[in-house]
Amino acid sequence: MSVAPRTHFLLFLISLLSRMGLSRYIEDIEAADGLYSLLSLDQKRDSEDFIFRRPLRCLDMLATDGSYTFVASRPQLACAAFIIAEPSEVISLELSDVNIDCSAGDFIKMFDGWVLKGEKFPSKQDHELPLHQRYTDYCSSPATGATSRSSQNVAMIFFRLHSADSGFTLAIKNLHNPFPCNIMSQSPEGSFTMVLPHQRRNCSFSIIYPVEIRLTELSLGHAKSNELSPKAAVVGLFGVGRLCGAVRGNGVDTSMMFPVADLCFSLSG
DSSP states (O other): OOHHHHHHHHHHHHHHHHHTTOGGGOOOOOGGGOHHHHHOSOOOOSSTTOOOEEEOOSEEEEOSOEEEEEEOSSOEEEEEEEEEOOTTEEEEEEEEEEEOOGGGTOEEEEESSEEETTEEESOTTTOSSOGGGGEEETTTOTTTTTEEEOSSSEEEEEEEEOSTTOEEEEEEEEEEOSSOOSEEOSOSSOOOOOOOTTOOOOOOEEOOSOOOOOOOOEEETTEEESSOOOOSOOOOTTSTTEEEEEEEOSSSOGGGSEEEEEEEOOTTO
């Protein structure tokens, strides 16, 4: 993806976080480590052993696999990093060189998805795991809490550090996902195909920009249509028989959004 759409994505996220009252945690970005280096996926890799490295900020947006190190210069009590990959990828997270004091209230938690304004993506209805299993807490179990793997192309890490010089290193690796489900789009344009072979589950494709959406082909069981038009009567996306629909809202939880188009098929196909 080009730099411009990714820049717009970060600016949109920063605007959203500012409305949440978290703008005070956005640190200054120097010219040498600016917006383009933050989001560009076109980092030069001279060999297969190349690992992209840079400092992690208290409030950060990560879209490149690599190694990110955070060292507190002062108490940092409300930090978070939003991590996003391509739609057809999932995210592997691994902590190392962890230097925190859990007994003093420090913590590092990884989340399978995103949390914004109290809303979670994917929603509880869309995700296959119960909510408590989507959190990985380093302090609860350092042996197993140092790694996490997302179920979709977004993940998140929260951390709180009370003492200067506390810190950790976060390694991010994006892995191919042959059957993506519950996707957060980085781009306001493009096309995407979602395939879920022999699965009955809720999936969503979320776009945070104002866009025009065109559904060009739909195949649900034995029902197929290449010329789709939304039905005028919208009863509800998650009602019986509602297998495909479009919703909109001001958050990220699809279960709290309003239906705008409903495509109805029988569950028996």
